[in-house]
Amino acid sequence: MNNLISVSVLGVSKAGKTSCLVSMLDHFKKDFFENIDLHFTIDALSQRILMEQRGKLISSLDKGAIESTNGIRSTREVTKYNLKLGQKGSDSESLMVEFIDYPGSWLNNGNSADFANVKQFAANSQVLIIPIDSAYLMEMNDDTQPDIILEILKDVYADLSQPRLVIFTPIKCEKYYGTNDSNRNKAYHALLLKIQEKYENVLSFLTDKSRKKNISIVIIPMQTLGSCKLMYFSEPEYGVKDPVFVVTQRGVYSPKNTDQPFLYLLSFILKNQYESKNTGFPGFVRRLLKNHKYLNVTSEQLLQLCSNTNGIKVLQNSHITTF
Ligand SMILES: Nc1nc2c(ncn2[C@@H]2O[C@H](COP(=O)(O)OP(=O)(O)OP(=O)(O)O)[C@@H](O)[C@H]2O)c(=O)[nH]1
Ligand SMILES: [Mg+2]
Numbered sequence: 001m002n003n004l005i006s007v008s009v010l011g012v013s014k015a016g017k018t019s020c021l022v023s024m025l026d027h028f029k030k031d032f033f034e035n036i037d038l039h040f041t042i043d044a045l046s047q048r049i050l051m052e053q054r055g056k057l058i059s060s061l062d063k064g065a066i067e068s069t070n071g072i073r074s075t076r077e078v079t080k081y082n083l084k085l086g087q088k089g090s091d092s093e094s095l096m097v098e099f100i101d102y103p104g105s106w107l108n109n110g111n112s113a114d115f116a117n118v119k120q121f122a123a124n125s126q127v128l129i130i131p132i133d134s135a136y137l138m139e140m141n142d143d144t145q146p147d148i149i150l151e152i153l154k155d156v157y158a159d160l161s162q163p164r165l166v167i168f169t170p171i172k173c174e175k176y177y178g179t180n181d182s183n184r185n186k187a188y189h190a191l192l193l194k195i196q197e198k199y200e201n202v203l204s205f206l207t208d209k210s211r212k213k214n215i216s217i218v219i220i221p222m223q224t225l226g227s228c229k230l231m232y233f234s235e236p237e238y239g240v241k242d243p244v245f246v247v248t249q250r251g252v253y254s255p256k257n258t259d260q261p262f263l264y265l266l267s268f269i270l271k272n273q274y275e276s277k278n279t280g281f282p283g284f285v286r287r288l289l290k291n292h293k294y295l296n297v298t299s300e301q302l303l304q305l306c307s308n309t310n311g312i313k314v315l316q317n318s319h320i321t322t323f
Contacts (some may be wrong), residue, residue, distance in 0.1 A: 004096045008120070008125040010152065011318050013104035014240040014242065016171040016224065018072050019081075020102050022053040022259040023224040025081055036301045037294050046081040052268045057224065058253045066228050067246040078102045078117075085266075087294040093194040095273060100125070107148050119313055126145075126272060127165045127246045127265045134173035134221075135243035137194055137229050140238040150202045157206075160214050163275075163318045166206060170195065170221045172243060175230045177221045177311050178256060188221070188311055195219065207316055217315040218323060219263050226254030263306045264323065270299035271320050310320065 009017035042050070053072060060071025079101045086094035100121050106114035122128060130149060137143050157164070170177070176185065176191040196203065206215050228245040236242065243273055274295035304321065308314065314323040 002219040003093060003273075004098065005273070006098050006100060006125040007123070007129065007265060007269075008100040008121040009102075010107075010122055010149060011104055011131045012107050013067050013074060014057040014195065015133050015145060016103055016169075017074050017104055017129075018053060018101055019057055019224040020129060020131045020169055020222065021081065021099055022057055022072070022223070023051060023255050024262045025050055025099065025251055026054055026255075027259045027262055028083065029160060033088075036298055037088050038298050039086055041084045043082045043084075048081070049079060049154065050081060054086060061225060061247050061249075061251055061253060062226055064247055064250070065231065066225070066247060066260045067234065068242045072085075075101055075103045086178075087298075090294075095269070097269065107152075108144065109280045112214075119156055122152055126163070126269060127167065129167045129169060129238070129261060131140060132168055132170045132195060132199075133243070134170040135189055135233075136172075136175055136241075137170075137198060138176065138191060139233065139243070140241060144196060146199045146202055149199075153202065153205060157211060157215070158226065158239070160211055163214050163216070163268075163272050163320045165216045165218070165265055165318075165321070166187060167264060168199070168217070168219045168220065169261060170250050171209040172230070174223060174226075174228055174245070178223060178226075191221075192219070203315070212316065212321045214316040216321040216323065218264055219311075219315065220257060220264065221260055222261070223254075224258060226256055227252045228298075241288055244318065257312070260307055260310070260312060263302050265321075267299045267302035267306060268321060270295045270302070275320050 009021060011017050028040060033040065056172070056309060060066045063070060081095045082097040084094045085097060102118065102121065106118050132145070173191060176184070176187040204305045206217055227249040228247050231244050231246045233241040234244055274292055277292045277295070303323070317323055
């Protein structure tokens with residue numbers, strides 16, 4: 001049985017794909033599943049790359065300002081982080097989950113083979129994580145990411161028959177999200193409105209009644225670093241403007257919400273796996289034997305840890321989710 005499940009990112013260069021994945025996977029520590037009936041292993045190569053990238057991410061807080069030229073570098077090749085999940089104390093089948101990262105330039109460099117690769121990743125992934133550069137979205141008027149994403153989704157989700165989870169993660173959002181004061185709440189509300197406006201066509205496509213039953217959608221704002229604040233946009237001679245952030249607390253790594261995409265997507269994957277193993281006659285037998293029950297139980301346990309506050313918005317539940 002093929003138990004390989006793919007999760008991939010989808011976004012243009014510098015949207016924050018790598019930062020998003022790395023800060024999320026950083027939660028794969030020993031005590032993460034302490035009270036949950038799941039064990040995990042991460043392969044040695046994935047662990048090494050993850051640690052390297054984590055170091056680079058955090059190093060961007062060493063200086064007074066964060067520009068896209070420090071910290072994490074643009075991804076140059078496909079990078080996969082492989083995890084194995086299973087029931088604690090059991091040697092029954094495990095699930096392999098691969099998290100796929102790739103250069104965001106593949107979305108708009110004009111190379112058809114690169115673009116086809118991106119579509120292939122999106123088509124094969126049960127979960128798509130779409131980082132949104134909040135600073136760019138809010139302060140600039142020429143964000144092309146929504147149109148590119150729509151083009152891809154229209155193709156790969158045209159005849160969708162399997163459940164999918166799409167997570168929008170507004171990042172670089174310190175100016176609009178993060179504390180509880182009422183000005184910040186207003187700013188976050190404005191960011192959500194802007195996402196609805198700019199991603200209107202994407203959201204209408206995903207919530208169309210022909211796809212509704214198969215697609216779950218969640219918005220999860222994330223600060224992959226914390227301790228910084230939007231200052232201005234750089235003025236390069238060529239290329240797009242880049243946000244520059246002032247570091248408010250040097251060396252203080254204080255990410256926010258970075259565990260949440262992970263909790264949502266694992267809960268979804270386990271539920272999906274449970275449902276697909278319980279259909280038809282083989283499923284009936286499995287139910288009698290109580291095989292795979294842990295998939296459902298752990299999915300529910302993870303769901304308890306999913307926050308629906310902290311700016312998180314569930315926009316749509318598919319037939320397998322009850323976020
Ligand atoms: N202010 C702020 N900056 C962030 C945050 N997360 C990432 N960044 C910055 O965003 C820039 C781009 O992040 P990446 O993760 O490299 O973006 P990417 O989408 O992987 O880019 P490619 O690999 O070129 O496709 C980096 O300079 C990061 O330091 C955040 O939460 N806040
Ligand atoms: Mg990258």
